Amino acid sequence: MNTTRALGALAAVGVTALALAGCVAKSDVAASDTLTVDSSDAGCEVSAAAATSGTLAFDVTNSGSQVTEFYLLAEDGLRIIGEVENIAPGASRSLTLVAQPGEYFTLCKPGMIGEGVGRAGFSVSGDKIAATGDDAGQKQQAVDLYAAFVKDQVEQLAPAVETFVAAYESGDDAAAKEQFPQVRAFYERIEPVAESLGDLDPRIDFREVDAVADGIDWTGFHRIEKDLWVPAEDALNADDETPAWQDWAPSTPEERAAFGDQLIADVQELNDYVHSDDFQTALDEQGIAGISNGAVGLLDEVATGKISGEEDWWSGTDLWDFAANVEGSKMAFSLVQDFATAKGDEGEALADEIAQGYADLETALAQHGSLADGFVNYSELTEADKREFTDLINALAEPLSQLTSTILE
Numbered sequence: 001m002n003t004t005r006a007l008g009a010l011a012a013v014g015v016t017a018l019a020l021a022g023c024v025a026k027s028d029v030a031a032s033d034t035l036t037v038d039s040s041d042a043g044c045e046v047s048a049a050a051a052t053s054g055t056l057a058f059d060v061t062n063s064g065s066q067v068t069e070f071y072l073l074a075e076d077g078l079r080i081i082g083e084v085e086n087i088a089p090g091a092s093r094s095l096t097l098v099a100q101p102g103e104y105f106t107l108c109k110p111g112m113i114g115e116g117v118g119r120a121g122f123s124v125s126g127d128k129i130a131a132t133g134d135d136a137g138q139k140q141q142a143v144d145l146y147a148a149f150v151k152d153q154v155e156q157l158a159p160a161v162e163t164f165v166a167a168y169e170s171g172d173d174a175a176a177k178e179q180f181p182q183v184r185a186f187y188e189r190i191e192p193v194a195e196s197l198g199d200l201d202p203r204i205d206f207r208e209v210d211a212v213a214d215g216i217d218w219t220g221f222h223r224i225e226k227d228l229w230v231p232a233e234d235a236l237n238a239d240d241e242t243p244a245w246q247d248w249a250p251s252t253p254e255e256r257a258a259f260g261d262q263l264i265a266d267v268q269e270l271n272d273y274v275h276s277d278d279f280q281t282a283l284d285e286q287g288i289a290g291i292s293n294g295a296v297g298l299l300d301e302v303a304t305g306k307i308s309g310e311e312d313w314w315s316g317t318d319l320w321d322f323a324a325n326v327e328g329s330k331m332a333f334s335l336v337q338d339f340a341t342a343k344g345d346e347g348e349a350l351a352d353e354i355a356q357g358y359a360d361l362e363t364a365l366a367q368h369g370s371l372a373d374g375f376v377n378y379s380e381l382t383e384a385d386k387r388e389f390t391d392l393i394n395a396l397a398e399p400l401s402q403l404t405s406t407i408l409e
Contacts, residue, residue, distance in 0.1 A: 037108070039087065040064045044108030044118025051099060053126035058095040062087040066111040070095060071152070072122065073105040079331055080148045085112065099124045113155045113271075139288050142335040146291050147274075147283050149331060150190045154271045157186035161267045165260035168224055171253070177228050181312070181320035184221060185371055188321045189328030192297040194270055196282070203266045207313065208248070209239045219262050222312075227251050227259075229314035238313040288339060291332045292404040298329035299400060303393050307386065309378045319375035322389075323365050330358045333400070339407040347406050350399055357396030364392055 034057045038045040041064035060070040069085040072095070081104060084095040101124050109116040160183045167176040187194070187205065194201040202211070204220045211218035231244035251259060273279055283290060305311040306322040333354060340351040368385070369375030 034059055037061065037070055037106070038063055039068045039070060039108040039110065039118075041066060041110050042117055044070070044106060044116070044120070046106050046120065046122065049121060050123040050125065053099055053101050053124050053129050056097055056099045056124075058084075059092060060084055060087055060095065060108075061092040062089050064110050065089055069109040069112050069116075071105075071107045071109070071116070071148075072097070072099075073107060075103040075105075077105055077119075078149075078327060079334065080145055080152060082145075083148045083152075085148075085151075098129050100128055101126055109155065112275075114159045115156055139339070140284075142288055142291060142339075143283050143286075146294075146332060146335055147280055150193055150279075151274050153186045153190045154267075154274050157183070158267050158271045160186060162264055165264055168228070169253075169256050169260045171256075173228050176224075177315070180221075180225065180228065180315060181317035181374075182371075184317075185320055185324035185327075187221075188301070188324035189298075189331070191301060191325070191328070192294050193274065193279075195297075197270070197273060200266060200270060200273075204263065204270070207238055207311070209237055209242070212242075219259055220266070221263065223251075223259050224256075224263065225312060226314050227256065231314060238310045288336050289404050289408055292336050292407060295329045295332035295336075295403065296397075296400055298325045298332070299393065299397055301325045302329075303397065307389050307393060309381075312378070316377035316379050317375070318378040319365065319368055320371060323371050323375070326358065326361055326365070327371075329400075333358070333403070336403070336407055340403060343406055343409055350402060350406055353399045354396065354403065357392070357399065361389075361392050361396060364388055 035051065036047040037058050037060040039060055039062050046058070058070065058072070060068075062068045066089065068087045069083060070087070071083045072081045073079065074081055081099075082095050082097040084093045087093050104122040104124065105119055106122050107116040107119045160179070164176060164179045164183045167173075167179060191201070191205070194204060199216070202214065202216060202220075205222065206214075206216070206218065206220060207222050208218050208226065226244075226248070227250055230250055233245060235244040236242060237244055237246075286293075302322055302325045306318045306325060309316070309318050311321050312318045337351050337355070340347040340354075365375075368381070
């Protein structure tokens with residue numbers, strides 16, 4: 001699986017570097033050179049690879065056979081700066097935004113699933129453009145960009161899970177083991193969305209001890225994980241009390257097929273939801289507070305599971321989950337960062353403190369690997385390493401907990 005875009009090295013983010021699609025005057029759009037995009041089944045041809053800062057308009061024509069999407073991505077390849085979706089074959093749609101100086105990528109996604117095609121660099125030169133538009137419009141834009149980010153991650157998760165499950169069900173455990181932490185990264189970046197959907201997250205991501213405690217059938221990633229990393233006969237579960245083989249045995253081929261098919265179905269249900277009106281309505285109702293709280297929630301995921309090594313108990317791939325949670329949390333923060341800095345000196349200081357906290361966490365993670373190249377097994381961390389991570393998480397969690405109240409003042 002090509003993980004270049006979604007599993008790239010962690011990069012610094014700042015919403016001031018984004019191309020913000022605020023409210024722009026029609027005269028500005030008319031004065032800009034329109035860029036054309038040809039989205040085909042195999043390519044994404046943009047008429048130019050560079051532009052001057054200011055209002056940009058991309059006219060996207062779908063010459064392919066599938067419904068498609070067009071994206072402008074930030075330099076880290078993860079954050080979505082602008083996107084236009086649901087472009088039917090033969091149809092055209094436009095994306096208009098205000099582009100700040102910087103390096104970006106363009107990308108099309110035929111079928112609206114997977115990693116997309118025709119990824120290419122796109123440079124914007126010139127002076128920084130002052131943000132325009134009313135506060136309500138900019139807040140809605142932040143919500144829309146977060147929705148686009150979530151949809152993109154789940155669109156990549158769905159086919160990645162199918163490939164992973166195919167390896168698992170066929171008994172190609174070596175391939176499945178290699179894919180396991182990479183596939184989970186898509187999910188870990190947006191996990192609070194799935195957690196809001198009742199029993200969907202438990203079906204996809206519950207650990208055995210959690211399923212037993214809640215009295216539900218144990219399925220999903222971690223049920224498959226235990227099959228792939230069969231524990232020793234004297235091993236204990238994550239509660240450090242229950243024998244690993246108590247009420248458990250490696251799955252038969254038929255059971256593997258059932259567990260794999262269930263995971264595919266559950267992820268498809270998640271994909272259907274994030275593309276529904278219900279999802280957009282839920283985000284709209286939560287507003288920027290929902291984005292901010294999502295940043296906090298993802299950091300809590302790190303603090304309550306990943307840092308202890310209890311999440312991926314059998315595989316030891318917790319640092320992949322850790323890094324992906326941090327990426328998702330930082331992405332959400334980047335979308336509301338300007339609303340904090342707009343609150344004056346205190347808000348600006350808070351935003352700077354949070355940004356530094358993310359940078360410190362990324363630096364510490366980089367000492368042990370990356371999402372692109374892989375991390376060391378969690379068992380290789382020393383107690384000093386774990387204490388460092390705990391201290392860094394706590395240092396970030398304190399100012400991050402003040403973010404929502406600050407931006408809503």
